[in-house]
Amino acid sequence: MIEINIHKRLLSNTGDFNLNISCTIKEGQFVSIVGPSGAGKTTILRLIAGLTLQDSGSISVNSCTWFNSTDKINLNPQNRKVGFVFQDYTLFPNMTVKENLEFALKKDQSQNIINELIETIELTDLQDRKPETLSGGQKQRVALARSLVQKPSILLLDEPLSALDGEMRSKLQDYILKVHKKYKLTTFLVSHDISEVFKLSDHTIKLENGSILQQGTPEELFLDKKTTGNYKTTGTILSIKSSDVIKIISVLSNNNITQVIAAKEDALNLSAGDKVMMTSKAFNPIIQKIEETKLNKTLNKREARQ
Amino acid sequence: MLDWTPIILTLQLALITTVILFVISVPLAYWLANTKSRIKPIIEAVVSLPLVLPPTVLGFYLLIAFSPESAIGYFLNDVFGLKLAFSFSGLVIGSIIYSLPFMVQPLQAGFAGLPPSLSEAAYVLGKSKYQTITKVLIPNVKKSILTGIVLTFAHTVGEFGVVLMIGGNIPNQTKVVSIAIYDEVESLNYSNAHVYSGILLAVTFTILLLVYINNNRSNKF
Numbered sequence: 470m471i472e473i474n475i476h477k478r479l480l481s482n483t484g485d486f487n488l489n490i491s492c493t494i495k496e497g498q499f500v501s502i503v504g505p506s507g508a509g510k511t512t513i514l515r516l517i518a519g520l521t522l523q524d525s526g527s528i529s530v531n532s533c534t535w536f537n538s539t540d541k542i543n544l545n546p547q548n549r550k551v552g553f554v555f556q557d558y559t560l561f562p563n564m565t566v567k568e569n570l571e572f573a574l575k576k577d578q579s580q581n582i583i584n585e586l587i588e589t590i591e592l593t594d595l596q597d598r599k600p601e602t603l604s605g606g607q608k609q610r611v612a613l614a615r616s617l618v619q620k621p622s623i624l625l626l627d628e629p630l631s632a633l634d635g636e637m638r639s640k641l642q643d644y645i646l647k648v649h650k651k652y653k654l655t656t657f658l659v660s661h662d663i664s665e666v667f668k669l670s671d672h673t674i675k676l677e678n679g680s681i682l683q684q685g686t687p688e689e690l691f692l693d694k695k696t697t698g699n700y701k702t703t704g705t706i707l708s709i710k711s712s713d714v715i716k717i718i719s720v721l722s723n724n725n726i727t728q729v730i731a732a733k734e735d736a737l738n739l740s741a742g743d744k745v746m747m748t749s750k751a752f753n754p755i756i757q758k759i760e761e762t763k764l765n766k767t768l769n770k771r772e773a774r775q
Numbered sequence: 776m777l778d779w780t781p782i783i784l785t786l787q788l789a790l791i792t793t794v795i796l797f798v799i800s801v802p803l804a805y806w807l808a809n810t811k812s813r814i815k816p817i818i819e820a821v822v823s824l825p826l827v828l829p830p831t832v833l834g835f836y837l838l839i840a841f842s843p844e845s846a847i848g849y850f851l852n853d854v855f856g857l858k859l860a861f862s863f864s865g866l867v868i869g870s871i872i873y874s875l876p877f878m879v880q881p882l883q884a885g886f887a888g889l890p891p892s893l894s895e896a897a898y899v900l901g902k903s904k905y906q907t908i909t910k911v912l913i914p915n916v917k918k919s920i921l922t923g924i925v926l927t928f929a930h931t932v933g934e935f936g937v938v939l940m941i942g943g944n945i946p947n948q949t950k951v952v953s954i955a956i957y958d959e960v961e962s963l964n965y966s967n968a969h970v971y972s973g974i975l976l977a978v979t980f981t982i983l984l985l986v987y988i989n990n991n992r993s994n995k996f
Contacts, residue, residue, distance in 0.1 A: 559893055
């Protein structure tokens with residue numbers, strides 16, 4: 470059980486505000502923290518890791534106190550059992566991939582964990598390379614492996630995948646899910662990507678201006694309007710063309726260009742560049758599988774065996 | 776016959792100064808690069824002072840301080856038996872102060888240029904500040920270290936004013952090459968002055984050339 474009570478005054482370019490967070494997380498949960506930029510998401514991770522000092526409150530992990538302002542307890546980052554994956558990877562440039570992992574070893578800790586991680590996160594071909602020769606996705610895999618060497622109980626991921634493209638993202642999400650389960654971690658993920666939140670987490674905290682706006686399962690937070698039977702998506706108008714009595718509006722949504730027909734009167738207040746929401750009565754949407762995730766493949770195999 | 780002792784003395788002085796300065800400057804530069812203390816500007820100004828102060832001014836104050844009649848000179852002589860004025864040890868201390876900015880500034884810039892998350896990553900991995908500095912930060916500011924070492928060495932080889940003020944011109948003790956050249960020219964002994972000058976020119980040029988070749992070849996860690 471992880472109990473978090475955070476009070477900290479934050480300075481931001483839009484004005485100062487208070488970060489007030491109070492929540493209890495069960496061991497083994499995968500928690501995602503979502504919210505607009507500057508809401509204090511990264512700060513929460515930094516406070517848990519002890520990299521930033523909070524004004525008051527407490528943090529306790531499995532009834533061990535990491536921070537308590539009234540008892541003046543403040544464990545330094547070295548003594549908190551966390552793994553931290555930074556947004557900009559922060560691999561040590563002077564060390565090879567393997568040396569980066571070895572540097573993370575505790576005194577007298579066996580080398581076995583490194584071989585195990587290299588295998589789990591498939592770094593065998595990269596282990597003798599220097600970080601500067603790796604791609605973004607490869608660097609992030611090394612950073613993930615390095616954060617797990619000391620077998621932390623909590624894994625903190627600060628937008629680890631935001632710089633990666635779609636396919637690489639999905640691959641890394643699989644790795645994250647794999648290690649989360651394998652090492653029985655309690656994981657905190659800061660993310661902007663709702664599909665990522667759905668895929669990975671079982672508990673979501675929605676922040677705004679330093680306070681928790683909502684929390685619950687991703688389904689509870691994002692699917693609250695599921696009973697309306699509407700399909701909704703947002704996009705940007707690329708162009709509006711006239712065709713006889715109607716207008717054809719091209720909308721860019723999730724990297725797809727969709728053409729929507731609108732009456733001339735309806736299109737009057739629309740122009741190219743506007744952000745719009747498209748709604749459709751989804752009584753007969755067609756669903757087709759494009760790709761099977763690795764996780765599902767293994768689950769299916771397992772079911773077949775049973 | 777050319778007297779080689781000034782050259783050996785100069786190289787000894789430059790080497791000892793560089794080694795001591797490196798040891799002093801790493802923690803000082805690290806502190807300057809990371810501190811938010813209010814006295815930081817004062818320390819920075821003191822460190823940079825030798826860049827703008829005429830060497831004779833620095834030499835003059837050091838000479839006054841080292842003299843057995845001053846409180847500092849008396850204390851050093853009384854407690855440690857150190858006579859710094861007109862001695863090699865005095866030259867070393869003078870050179871350390873005189874070349875301080877040439878070591879501290881490149882190191883400070885190097886440390887300040889590293890992302891703070893690099894240290895934080897090491898702290899989260901349970902590494903102490905000392906381990907972080909020696910294993911992570913220093914290896915990643917190698918270029919700055921090389922620059923600092925070379926500049927300090929070359930600057931010490933080339934110093935004249937401070938040495939003349941606090942060291943005088945004692946053969947085997949304080950007579951470094953730059954003083955020897957001055958000495959030879961004064962006694963119209965141009966051929967010896969040529970040899971000393973030529974050696975100094977060749978040595979310093981070679982050092983700088985090697986550094987720039989190395990810098991251009993490896994722009995990586």
